[in-house]
Amino acid sequence: MRIRFLIGLALVLIVFTQCKDENQTVLEKKYIFQVPMGFSEPILRKDNPITFSKIALGKKLFFDPILSLDSSISCGSCHRPQFAFSDPNPISPGVKGKIALRNAPSLSNLAWHPYFFAEGGSPNLEAQVLGPVEDQNEMAFSIVKAVNRLKDNSTYNQLFQEVFLDSPSVYTTTRAIAAFERSLISSNSKFDKYVLEGDKAAFTPVEKRGYELFISDSLKCNTCHSGFMLTDFSFQNNGIYEIYEDPGRARLTLNDTDRGKFKVPSLRNIAFTGPYMHDGSFKNLEEIIDHYASGGKNHENQSRKIQGFSISEEDKIALVQFLQCLTDSVFIGNEVY
DSSP states (O other), X not given: OOHHHHHHHHHHSOXXXXXXXXXXXXXXXXXXXXXXXXXXXXXXXXXXXXXXXXXXXXXXXHTOGGGSTTSOOOHHHHSBGGGTTBOSSSSOBOGGGOBOSSOOOOOTTGGGOSSBSTTOOBSSHHHHTHHHHHOTTTTOOOHHHHHHHHHTOHHHHHHHHHHHSSOOOHHHHHHHHHHHHHTOOXXXXXXXXXXXXXXXXXXXXXXXXXXXXXXXXXXXXXXXXXXXXXXXXXXXOOOSOSSOSSOBTHHHHOOGGXXXXXXXXXXXXXXXXXXXXXXXXXXXXXXXXXXXXXXXXXXXXXXXXXXXXXXXXXXXHHHHHHHHTTOOHHHHTOTTO
16 A cells, blocks of 8 residues: 555544653654555564654665665665665675675565565564674674664654654664565555456456466466465575575575575566566566576476476567566655655
């Protein structure tokens, strides 16, 4: 659901709650989390209730390079709104010219993700925030030192007092950014209208043909890219290499049978989130289709779901046009971000 719509709705549904800290009173607008049609209930945390002021603080932190070692990059440097909060670079550059481990994923609809990072190494958004800040190839900083930098900033001190009735801390910083990230909801694509809302006029005949191919027994794209999120969140080795330099899930589990397995990504807004795969090695949607049609490189851990298939040029065009129907132009162009 569009954030602009949520903000407008909140102006009608303003509920004031008073939080007293001795002589301080804070008036806060209640955030109404709207679940889009066809979506399940989001995964929310009772210890991090979402408010509009917390979202605003999280947004400021997300786009502020203050959290990186040399104050040169922010979360938003690698997760750009105009690319559905992904990065057009195959691998995002970190501080001092260092290169991150993987392609930066899109951040839409994170409130429905059961875990984070491509190997599933973070159980929630609050913990996920720590990863890029402390990764030596990304922001290369200590979260404790980053918080101390926030404490030395009079503007942030005031904002944290207004939102949390407390000064900046690891706890409050991670919860503010996580609240902003949970507010990034994308649900206004042709796919939503046709599949989730039942508008059978939403697709053109070619787009409908592409959708039929997507869910067909021959291509079976929806065996992994299923449901309203267009992912089953499983970990799969999709056979793009015979030898994987990145161990994938094995980086977490230390189990060699997990080598080359990565979390199946959501396909929402896929036309804007290239280049593709964990290392950004595929430049466009046609290359992805060609890869799966080829049957992969037959790595020992390759998913049995990847068997290869035949597809005509006409059907490939139809499939690409369907994938473009996963674009939420309102989400991409939302100036609220």
